[in-house]
Amino acid sequence: MRDPEGIARVLREADSVCICSHVSPDGDTIGSALAMRLVLLGMGKHVRVFCQDKVPDVLEFLSGAEEIQFPEQNTEQYDLFLSVDVSDPARLGTCGPLRDCCRHTAQIDHHGTNPDFAEVNSVDGDASATCTMIREQMKHLDAPLTKEIAECLYAGISTDTGNFSFDCTDPEAFRVMGDLLEAGLPLAELSMRLFREKSKAQLKLLGRAVEKMTFEADGQIAVMTLTMKDFEECGALSEHADTLVNYGLETVGTRMALLGRENGDQRIKFSLRARAPLTVDDVAASLGGGGHNRAAGISMEGSLEATTRQVVRAMKARLQEKNGK
Ligand code: 5GP
Ligand code: MN
DSSP states (O other): OOOHHHHHHHHHHOSEEEEEOOSSOOHHHHHHHHHHHHHHHHTTOEEEEEOSSOOOGGGTTSTTGGGOBOGGGOOOOEEEEEEESOOSGGGGGGGGGGGGGEEEEEEEEOOTTOOOOSSEEEEOTTSSOHHHHHHHHHHHTTOOOOHHHHHHHHHHHHHHTTTTTSTTOOHHHHHHHHHHHHTTOOHHHHHIIIIIOOOHHHHHHHHHHHHTOEEETTTTEEEEEEOHHHHHHHTOOGGGGTTTHHHHHTSTTOSEEEEEEEOSSSEEEEEEEEOTTOOSHHHHHHTTOEEOSSEEEEEEESOHHHHHHHHHHHHHHHHHHHTTO
16 A cells, blocks of 8 residues: 555654665666655765665666665665565565664555555555656655756666556656656756667677577566576676666567576576466565566575576466466
8 A cells, every 4th residue: 555644754753764775776766765865965964875786787877876875885764664665574685774863764665566565555556657656756745846856766666667568557657757847857868768778788698698599488578597507698687787687578479488597606597578468476475585566676695597497387378277278
């Protein structure tokens, strides 16, 4: 349930706030955290932002991105812990223990599977992005929308709606975009930066991933895998693979796609995608992951080959169930 009034109350009461993003951060969790940082600074609060992993290069231009710290760097206590776009406590990663340094906890999130793990929860599984909820939250705080905040919110909404093309894209997303444009959002410049421009390493990695793509279930499932060696040979980082799974789903005839990547830490990160009416959040949840209907993820221990086989098997089973076979 959305609870912007409840969140506004605890934010007003707090003098110091610790904002946390989820592991392997994306535009929505970083955009939400940095927008809330600016809002709270504007209200005269003391604010710090934390994330287990580094901010993707492509988001470094957002105002305050350089202020984001790793949780190990923290030396302070806070009145309030606020997580944004974090679907469950495990997604806090090493930010989880920061809760012990805070008097109270609150969260704003848009994952339907969120177990309401904070004291005050504003959670709406139907919101297209956490950043659209942040815009609503700002209205409840009478916070002014600046160009810098608009850029942060745009990063989140555009990321989670697949640049306004996924079926989660709703009227609210466009209404918020109207506000952002009025606040001076340089849309063409930022959409070039976030969605079109690619580094050479990223293009190389794209080529590698597409060349290695295989298909299962008569071409209905696209399977992509990237090893540490692939990343090294392309000079690319894990974050450069963040949207590659879409190429699998965009191949004619596919209904589901997965990308498995080695992360160099014994864990394999999987991105799962489905075309409507198929779903992958259930597939992810059955293997310890989670996410949204059409875009979900899992982090699994094991070899890339073995874990990929496991995910493919679960996807095939889901497909057969749906096909009524
Ligand atoms: P992506 O594939 O873009 O990393 O993630 C797609 C969606 O799945 C996001 O909403 C993200 O929050 C969720 N997700 C990704 N990885 C995991 C994971 O390991 N565990 C859970 N619970 N959700 C994940
Ligand atoms: Mn999100």
